[in-house]
Amino acid sequence: MTTVVQLNHRKKPHPADDLSFMERRTPEGSGINYWMVDSTGAYEADCKRGMQLAHEYLSYIGQHPTAGNATLLGCIVRGMLERAQDGKIDGVAIGFLRSVNCAAMVTAMYAPEATQKI
Helix, strand or coil: CCCCCCCCCCCCCCCHHHHHCCCCCCCCCCCCCEECCCCCCHHHHHHHHHHHHHHHHHHHHHHHHCCCHHCCCHHHHHHHHHHHHHCCHHHHHHHHHHHHHHHHHHHHHHCCHHHHCC
């Protein structure tokens, strides 16, 4: 009698594959572009887009609370700064950061013990 064991070879999630605003650089192994978002120049629309991207990011890190994702926000901010024009980030980045900050404030306010574990 033969026993067949099927292993789940599911690939680990990677933010550059899963988040719409990131991409892997080419050639393979040369890093990640952490912030691949262009501004439309319409500030209000850009801020709304940034808030949507923040929701995407927050959902992702909530589903994948890994050590690597604990440093992801810093990489995203660095990507924003690399794309900044004249040292100024655009409305998309501002909307994103505002929403992430609001999520941090809610966590600190309603679950302060969670901030002690960081």
